Every structure is written in C-alpha cells, then in structure tokens.
Amino acid sequence: MQDERKTLDDRNQMTDLERLRHSCAHVMAAAILRLWPEAQFAAGPAVENGFYYDVDLPHRITPEDFPAIEAEMKKEIKANHRFEKIVVTREQAIKDSESGRLGGLSERPGNPSKFKLGNLAEIPAHEPISYYKTGDFIDLCAGPHVMRTGNIGAFKLTTVASAYYQGDEKNPQLQRIYGTAFKTKAQLDAYFQMLEEARRRDHRKLGAEMGLYTIDTEYTGPGLPLWLPKGTAILEELEKLAKETEFLAGYVRAKTPHIAKEKMYLTSGHLPYYAESMFPPMELLEEEEHSRKRDLEAQLEALKQAAPGGNGEPPPGPEGSAAHREYDQKIHTLTEQLRALGTRYYLKAMNCPHHHRIFAAVPRSYRDLPLRLAEYGCCYRYEQSGELFGLMRVRSMNMNDAHIYCTPEQFAQEFNAVNEMYLKYFKIFGIEKYLMRFSTHGREGLGRKYVNEPELWLQTENMVRDVLKNSGINYVEVANEAAFYGPKIDVQVWSVIGREFTLATNQVDFAVPQRFGLVYRDRDNTEKTPLCIHRAPLGTHERFIGFLIEHYAGNFPLWLAPEQVRVLTIGEEAPLVNYAQALVRELRAHLVRAEGDYSNDKINGKIQQAEQAKVHTMLVVGPRDLAANAVSVRVHGRGSLGAQPKAEVVAGILAAIRERRP
RNA sequence: GCCAGUUUAGCUCAGUGGUAGAGCAACGGUUUUGUAAACCGUCGGUCCUCGGUUCGAAUCCGAGAACUGGCUCCA
Secondary structure (H helix, E strand, O other), X not given: OOOOOOOHHHHHOOOHHHHHHHHHHHHHHHHHHHHOOOOEEOXXXXXXXXXXXXXXXXXXXXXXXXXXXXXXXXXXXXXXXXXEEEEEOHHHHHHHHHOXXXXXXXXOOOOOOHHHHHHHHHOOOOOOEEEEEEOOEEEEOOOOOOOEHHHOOEEEEEEEEEEEHHHOOOOOEEEEEEEEEEOOHXXXXXXXXXXXXXXXXXXXXXXXXXXXXXXXXXXXXXXXXXXXXXXHHHXXXXXXXXXXXXXXXXXXXXXXXXEEEHHHHHHHOOOOOOXXXXXXXXXEOOHHHHHHHHHHHHHHHHHHHHOHHHOOOOOOOOOOOHHHHHHHHHHHHHHHHHHHOOEEEEEOOOOHHHHHHHHHOOOEEHHHOOEEEEEEEEEXXXXXXXXXXXXXXXXXXXXXXXXXXXXXXXHHHHHHHHHHHHHHHHHHHOOOOEEEEEEOOOHHHEOOOEOOOHHHHHHHHHHHHHHHHHHOOOEEEEOOOOEOOEOEEEEEEEOOOOOEEEEEEEEEEOOXXXXXXXXXXXXXXXXXXXXXXXXXXOOEHHHHHHHHHHHHOOOOOOOOOOOOEEEEEOOOOHHHHHHHHHHHHHHHHOOOOEEEEOOOOOHHHHHHHHHHOOOOEEEEEOHHHHHHOEEEEEEOOOEEEEEEEHHHHHHHHHHHXXXXXX
C-alpha cells in the first residue's frame, strides 16, 4: 500500500523508477509471506533511494534473513506474474481485510489485516478502492505498477529499522524492511558505489581522520563537540567571511552571555513550550531558601501522597467539583511558592531574546531602523540522545545569527538582501543545488501552534511570497509548518553526492518583539512595534562544517584548508633546511597556515603523508630549487605542477587566499 | 525518548569457553633522498562498564553507557 496521503494525481505522476520500486515492495511482501504467512503489512511505498514495507511479525527480521527473502523474491520475479488491478467496493475491501486476505497470499482466519483496515479508513469516501494481485498475493493499493513482476530489474534488500505505524509514536512499532531496485544491474551497482563514496566522505570519518573535531562523551558529553586546532582553523575562516560579509551589508555586531534568567524565556514564550529542548535550569538559592524549599517540597509531596492512590491523582468525584478545585488550588499555590524561591538561569537555546533586550536597551527612532544585530552566539539545546548525529545534530552550537529590526515598509528590501546573501554564499562554496522551503501557517492552528494574529500572518506571508517570486529564487511553499511566531524559510542544500541538508533557517517574527514590548518612535510621533527577521545563512558552525567536509570530501579550497601549505625538504642539509624555514616564516608572516617537514624521510614518504593529511599546497625544495631560488609546487589532488620562482609562488598563494578562490 | 545492531591498542580490524593478535600510527636507531610509504627495533590492552553462569569469560546470560541505522524531532 502506498502512502495514503498522496493524492491520486500524485500517483499518476510516479516516475517509472518509482513504479518499479513500489512494485518491488509488493514482491518483497509476497516473499516474506512465503516464509512467515502470519506477517501483517502496513505501508510499502517507493522512497528516494528505493522502497520499504512496514511489517508486523513476531519473528525479528535481521539482515541474516535477507538472502532467504531475496531468494523468494527472485522466484516471484521469475514467475513473471501480471500486476492485475481489481476495483472493489469499500464493503468488499473491509470484508477481505477482516478475513486476512489483504496483504496475504490467502485468507487467514483469525488474523485480520488490521493495518489495511486502518489504511482503508484513510481513503476519502469519493475515491475508488483497488487491489493489485500478483500470483496469490493481493494487496490494497492504488498503484500504479509495472506490467509484470518480470519487469523488475535488479534489486537488493538493504537494512531493517523500526517505524511507528502511520508515523505516530503512539502507534505500535513495526519492522521496516528497506530495499532498493533499479532497471538494470549496472544501475544498482552504481548506486552502491555512490553509497560507498558517501561513506568515504562521511564527515564523522573524515573529521576524525583529519583531526578536525572530537566528541568526548565521557568527559564533555554527547553532542558537545571539541573543536581541535585544525577544525578551529576552518571555523574561524568561516567566521571571518561572515563578519566581513555582514559588515559590508550594514550589520552591527553584538555579544551576549550564554545564560539568562528564566524571565527571559517566559517573556519570549519559549518556556514552557520549548523547555524539553533546553538544558534544565541552574537554580541559585540564598542560604535560608534551601530549608524553605525542602519544606515546600515536603508539603507538596504530602499533599500528593494524601490523595487516593498516593500518586498525585486528584480526589475522586466529578471534574470541577469543590474538592477538585481546592486540591488544584493548593497544588498551584505551593508550586508558585516554589517557583518564587531563588533565581533560575537557563543556558540559551537561541540568541533572539538577548538581542531583543539589546534593542530595548536604548530608545529607538524610525531613523535607527533597520537595525541589523549580528552575533556568533553559542546556543545549547538538549536534543534527544537518538537524534544526535556527528556534527549535524549537536547540543552546543555556534550560530551565524542576526536579527534585523525593521518597519513594514523596509521589510521587502531587507528580506531580499538576506536572500541575496544566501546566494552569495552558495556561489563561494560552489553549492549548485538548493531549495528554499517557505513554510506558512495553517488556519486551524491559530491560537495553539501559531500566535493568533490572522491578519499579520497573511500580511507577512504575502510580503515573503512577493520577495521570493520577484527574486527568481528556487523555492517551494509548504502550508502549516511555520514557526509559532511567523512564517519561515528553511534552506535546503544538496552535497555533491546527493545528501540533503537543512542548512539554515530564515524566519519572520511579528509576535515576539511585541511580547518584549519593543517599540520605535515613528515619524508621526507614535510608538510602533518593529518586525524582526531572524536569519542565519551559514546556519551553525557545526552543521555547516559537517556539510562542507562532505561537500569537499575533506579537500578544502586553499582559503579554508586547515593546513594550507607544507614545505618539504629533499634531504636535511643545513642550507636546504634554512631555505625551507625562511619560506615557512615568510608565509606565516602573511598569516598563511604553513608548516615545514624537514625530517629525514624520503621525499616520497613526505609527499604521501602530506597528501593523506589533505594539505592543500605542497612546496618541495631540493638542491636544484635552492640553487634557482625556486620551489616545486604540488597541489593536493592535482599532482606536481613543476618548479616556479619562489616570489611568484608566494604571491599566488596569497592572492588565492585573499580572493577565497574555490 | 522508542526499535534494532555495534563496542578488542591512537586508527582499521582478526580472534566462538583454556597464556590477547596483525597492519598502520607513535617512539628509538640505521639510511641521505626529486613528487603517494626506505629498513630494523621498541612501546602500546580495564577486550565499553557493572553484575551473573563456569574450575576457567573478549567469547555465554542480565543491566547500564556510548555509537551506528531508522522512527519522532530539528539548525
């Protein structure tokens, strides 16, 4: 069964490859049923790199079972069954689900197709209901499919994972079997070669090999990267680029602490809604408050224990009864008294509230706007342990953050300038494939998921949409995914091996400045609330560098390379070493990250080491170079470029760095 | 957080109940060099942690931690 949320129109647009993969999912289901007839299937769509089918089965399928499943699949394919479409009534479909026939090879009395029943309920009343039959296997499915199982070319099962039925964590967990399929064996092989290349470029692997960062889970903690000197070199180059770019774009810089009082996040509205994603607070108590706190906690505990069941259950009786109200009131009072004790500080999960307080620090006039406040702020988010992923998902992050406070009249120009900054960065880093996901609100979420300002939502969304349309930027619009205070744009990029990253977010905020009481005095001498644009074109250092490592496969351009130049001597005679050392000193005097290798290794060995360390430029100096006041240049990945006059080489290196040549 | 898998030297990995191994790296020495690895030697271990089974555990069992692949979430 395909993903039910897709419309029939979407289905008709399935590509040939998607049809083939979805058909392969049916074949896999039939094969699994031959081995385990009691298996219950949920959904089995084609996905980006293949297909999966969610199955409920007492037997835990492991990769060791794959050969047996694949063997059964090959039989299904060899049998060359026709994909036969059968249109049925909803009543018939329900009947066949109850008999266990759907997603089965035959009727299975006492084992109804429970997930198929659930899927049926999701199909809108007006849509036709169809089965697809291959051999004995019948599945609820809207199609489309390839004509015959024999049309499925080359396939392979890849992994098994767990997934919730219909993606809801309240639903039962199913085993998700992933596979991939292509028209030809050659395409399948190419896909696995691509995966191998992706593994080779994995930023976690390269990050460790190149000594860029380490995650010391025992002493520092999971998700808290330690930047090693070589990674820090990259990080600081990026920061320099951002600071220059922002300076030229009229930004001013700010610097704010890593922590703030609870009041900050109560005002911003992040607490309590965001509390789960924040590190728990640091609580500062005065001497006498400690005993007061223990006392209040004991009272609260006693109150909960005294309740029937002793586990904090409210007293029996109807909701809203006097007993209920009294109990709730007592709990509320004690909780409030506890809250009033001492001061709680939170590690900041975002910089915006701090910047809002900077805006509020002095009276603002319309003449001061737009105010573009930038900061490389370090934020902390308590991401769930299973979500941590190398540098891509961490708990401490350095954000390329800025907030632009402006009037509605200035908005379009400011927002457009932000987008242009994104495009400028994409050019510098050679990012060719990107997509801006413009997320708007959903009317039904107003007042809950989104601040209840229907007109402001429409107004700001129109402004954003106009800017995107007029700028010719590549974007899509998705409803009901906005931030709670305004529409947002997620910037997605694809690395050269096709891995997708959400690099940065760009948000419009028309609500929080109001909560902080931010105002400027306008021409007409009235106070008005500014709009705020949150933007972070380079996202966080962590994720951006993770992306860059994979994008460049660790082969950074000269300006970013942790070790830009290494001077290698042929031999260790004093005149040669002196010449090499003077060259290193000269480069370092121009702030080039240059090192020297004057050891007694063979020159081939030194080159091997420098190449493996991905040093960008290797300058080989031997007796011949010394005599000619030259150096022999070798560039990582490009091989030897021959001997050149020393002064020209140095000037060339400095120019390439200054211009940030790719 | 949930499901599954993994965890042996700094790194990559071998070792299925009986004395813990290899290559690379590191360190010491020999070699004196022209564009991807000269040679010899030395050092290096809480086999993730805790508990259990056993005469005996890297190996079998249980709990925990971290990581990996997914789910949910997200910059």
